[in-house]
Amino acid sequence: MKTVHLVQHTHWDREWYFTENDSKAVLYYFMDDLLQRLEEDITLGPFVLDGQTVVIEDYLSVAPHQETRLRKLIEQGRIVTGPWYTQSDFLVVGAESITRNLLLGQADCQRFGGKMPIGYVPDSFGQSAQLPMFLQQFAIDYAVIWRGWSEFNVPHSEFSWQAADGSKVTTAVLPWGYGCAKWLPEEPCAGQKALEPILAKQTRFSLTDHVLLPNGNDQSPFEYRVPAMLDQLNQQQDEYRFVRSSFSQFFQALEKTNVPLPLYQGELISPKYMRIHRGIFSTRVDIKQLNAQLEQTLSQHLEPLLAVNWRLGLPYPQSAVESIWREAMKSHAHDSIGGCNSDRVNAMVKNRLESGLEMANQLIDLNMKMLAEGITAQQDGKKIIIFNARPQRSHGLVELTIFTPEQDFRVVDSEGKECRWQIVEESRQDMSIIVQELSNSTETTWYRKCLLLLEVTDIPACGYQTFYLQEGVRAGFLQQTQPVVKLENEWLRLEANKKGILTLTDKRSQQIYPHILQLVDGGDAGDNYNYSPPFEDWLINSDEFLTSLHGVQGPLQSSLTLNWQMAVPQNLAARQERCANAELDITMIVTLAHSNAWLDVQISVNNTVCDHRVQVLLPTGVAQHVHFADQPFGLIERPNLPPEMAVWQDEQWTEAPVALYPMQSQVMMHDAQRGLSTVTKGLREYQIPEDRQDVIAVTLLRSVGWLGQANMPYRPGRASGMVLPSPDSQIQGMHHFKLSILAMNNGADSVFWRDVERARGNLHAWLATGWSRFRTNPHGHVFPPHYSVLSWDTELHFSTLKKAQQSDALVVRGWSPSTQTQACGVISTNGDVTSATLAEIPLKTPQDIVSGCAPVTFIIDFEGVKTC
Structure with missing residues (x-):
């Protein structure tokens, strides 16, 4: 007999096709009903409040008088919340954001007296390979997920999931989603009929005789009659034993079976059974x-x-x-x-x-x-x-x-x-x-x-x-600029021909990268969820559309400015007719500082056309089958051509598993002699084209006009979300993009990683003009002309320096960008230094080394040390 663990819950999108104001109005009545049902029947619960404490915050913002009732039910464990503050995306947002999400969610749980010790991620569009690490840093041993899993990753829906640093969490997948058992009938016979196909699917990949049955859905009312219906079914059949349960109770039962769990390491972005919306x-x-x-x-x-x-x-x-x-x-x-x-x-x-x-x-x-x-x-x-x-x-x-x-x-x-x-x-x-003092002047x-x-x-x-x-003093160095036709310093040379086609030479290795930074415009027949090319696309590159090219060399850097007016289709209809009836004005400024071993690139696009995508190409000339991109606090290896592309149509996957991937800010492809890497400012997507496996295509923008559409080439079948016009998603107007290009002459060595860190930049300048929009009284402190809180002799990349969440101490954090174990290095400061987790909990032993693709956190306590 299989034991079916009923877990009652709601999935609470704060906004979607409706606004957060709509959501709060619905939440007021949803919570009022939930509190009443739980108080009237003490056999009901626990109820999972979607694993995010922001639901409590939103509810109490419209019903503050209900805090005592809500707090009591949380303390009793009958409403379970956390560990997250919000149900975050894990592939687009940054590592510090994920850390703070758990940190603030934990603080909320402590305030209200209860935390669900489960990394519950019911609807993120794919799962980061680093999720087990984040959870373990907050002493969470279990995860429940939905999207991104298939048997191509691991054959069972229960497994041990390991991050790159070795952290493991016991994981359960909801193969058919958090809403697979929503809106169940109240009458036992009807309930049994409804449950038969649901349970057949739920048990298909189950490793043991314990099965999860999530009962709830988006903003859906508490189905308080379901437990009683299942109690009656227990008396009428002997195939399943239904129990009122929780995710914690499920994992306890799973562990008691002593069944060895398969081990999986990596991200989960498979769209076989559920769309991840690339x-x-x-x-x-x-x-x-x-x-x-x-x-x-x-x-x-x-x-x-x-x-x-x-x-x-x-x-x-x-x-x-x-x-x-x-x-x-x-x-x-x-x-x-x-x-x-x-x-x-x-x-x-x-x-x-x-x-x-x-x-x-x-x-x-x-x-x-x-x-x-x-x-x-x-x-x-x-x-x-x-x-x-x-x-x-x-x-x-x-x-x-x-x-x-x-x-x-x-x-x-x-x-x-x-x-x-x-x-x-x-x-x-x-x-x-x-200047406020000049705002009322009659003269400009x-x-x-x-x-x-x-x-x-x-x-x-x-x-x-x-x-x-x-001011008023002549500078004592030569400031003149002069025109140039190429950029060159001791490391790199960039040349442009008359068409504006760029060739990069790495002078360290004499490796040549032709046709770098070519722009390509193609159609986008997708929606806000998915890029999807038209059934017959028409790709147009920038090679024939240069209108001007000029360069200048200054005392600190040199730059080339290229302007294009690309003749492109106005929309999908024009693209289908191969009618270039519009123009796309694009400016690219490529800068080479005399002291830097990388190119800085600024691209401005005046987007006046619809239903298209603009990418910039980096041909690496590297004959490899894999490449690397950064993920939260680390690096991940990915295939240039996902093997699932060979079977997705025959197996009727929910969408194409194309090599369209997320990044935090970096992607690279290299061998021992050559390669290219880009570090971007806010660009989160790249693609390895199926027909050009040595090219990295960084997406600058995509313009679409629908929230959801049906029957797209890369996503056949029903529409995702709502079939709702979203003309603002055509993002018309000027857009500016920044990225840096690094040639790799010796693989991803320490020199390369130092350049990556410098290219990201952490220097900030501020001029004390004496003007201010707001006046403040003098604070009376005297500060030295230069000052340092601490120094850290380390090759790790910098993440943050901040005040501790719950004490008068500082927290400093770094992370290992490579896959190699590194020494943590020595922190020099006048405070006491203690190794800690992301949760800011001190470790029992000092941390001297850090695994590849992992963060390291130190707390610096200045108790008894005077401020300067």
Whole structure:
């Protein structure tokens, strides 16, 4: 006899084709009914509140008077919640976001008196290979998942899932989804008839005689009569024994069977039985870029700056920062960050991210202002604060915007030594828009607005150095620029022919990469969920459409600017007729700094056409069958051509398992002699074309006009979501993209990884003009002209520096980007250093090494140490 574990739940999308306001209104009545049913019948429960504490937060925002009733049921274990704050996507959002999601979800669970110790992920569009690591870092031993699994990965629906660092969790798959047993009849005979096909499917891949039966669905009412119906079925048949259960009880029963579990290591992105919607990685790229910018601003600029200022004696606005994170995470759910929503919801998602970025930038501005205010000037001029978030001394180029009425100026350090700079952009600025005191003036005050590239050295680790802008003083170095037709430094050479076709030479190895950075426009017959080419696509590249090409060499960097007007179809109908009746204006600026071994690329697209996709190609010339991309806190190897492509149509998979993949910010393909890698700013998708296996195609944007459509080439059958027009997803208008290109002359060696980290950049510049949108009283502190909280001698990549969640300590985190085990390195600071988990729980033994593709966290306690 098989034991069927009834787990009653709801899956609560905060937004989708409906808004979060709609959701909260429904939640008010849903929760009112749930509380009443559980209180009236003590035999009911436990009830799974979708594994995310934001449901509680939303409910109490509209029904604060119900907190006592809700808290009591949670403490009794009859309503189970957490461990997540929101049901996040795991392939698009960043590693720090996933960490903070669990950290804040854990804090909420502690507040309300109960946490479900299960990594419940019912609807994420694919599963990260790193999920077991995240869960184990928070002492969670079990996971329940849905999308992404098939027997191509592991033959059974119960298995031991191992992350790259060796972390394991016992995992159960819901093969047919969290809603497979929704809306069951109340009468036993009808219930038995409904359950027969459901249980036949549920037991198909089961390893033991214990089977999960999830009863619930999207925003669906509590089916409180189902347990009694199943009790009656227990008296009427002997094939199944139905028990009122929970995920925890299921895993306890599974362990008691002593059946060995198969081991699986890797990600789960198979769309055989359930769609994972390959395409959401590039849907609404404006939202993806904004989210990446916010994540980077929070974890690698604002929080490190606040940590430094806190050690100098300024307040750390922890609640304000947490509020930004929480609002961001409300935009991290699979539909929300995926962009597979109605236009109204996508606008709300974008607004939350924009609002978070506004507040983060204002906190940065105020804290930079307070920092500059406390520094006693060492030289004449306006103070320039160069802030270094990384835990190693840094040097390089940093962007700085200045406003000045003077034609001449120079920049010096605290000892008066002059720094070199280069003007990247210049325009006129009406200062009444910036300076509050000038806003009511009857005359316009015009200044030069200059975006500078400033060369700096010896910037303290996790700290700052003070420089000075001296206006009206001529710079003491040659600033002239001159035209060039190629870019070249000691490492690289980039040449363009008359058509703008680019060839890159790696001077270290003499390897040549022809036709690099070619642009390709193709049709997109998909929807917000899936990219899907038309049945007969027409690909158009940039080779014949160059309108201008010019280059310039300056004291710090050289650049080539290419402009194209690509003749392309206006829409799918025109593409089918092979009618190029529209133009796509694209500008590419390729920059090579004299001191860097990589190219920086800016691409601007004026998107005036519909139903298409634009990609930039990186032909590697590498004869390999695999490539690598980054994932949260690590690297993953993927096949260039998924073997499942050979069988998906014959086996009637839910969508094509094409080599269209997610990344955090990096993808690379290489052998021992040659290869290319790109590091992007907010671009989350790449593809290995089926007919060009040595090419990395990075998706810049895709334009579609429907939330869901049916019968697409890459996704046959029913529509996903709703068949609802979403014209805003055509994302018309100007879009700007940034990426760096690194040639690989010796594989992924330590020099390469150092360049990758430098290409990401963690230097920030701020000019103390004396102007401010908001006035503040003097804080009275005096700060040194340069300062460092800590330094960390390590090859690990930097993740964050922040205040601890629940103590007056600092947390610093790094991660191993390669698959190799590395030494953690030594932290130098005046506080006590303790190894810890992502949950900020101290480890019993110090951590000296870190596995490949894993994070390492340290808590620094300054108790008894005076602030500076």
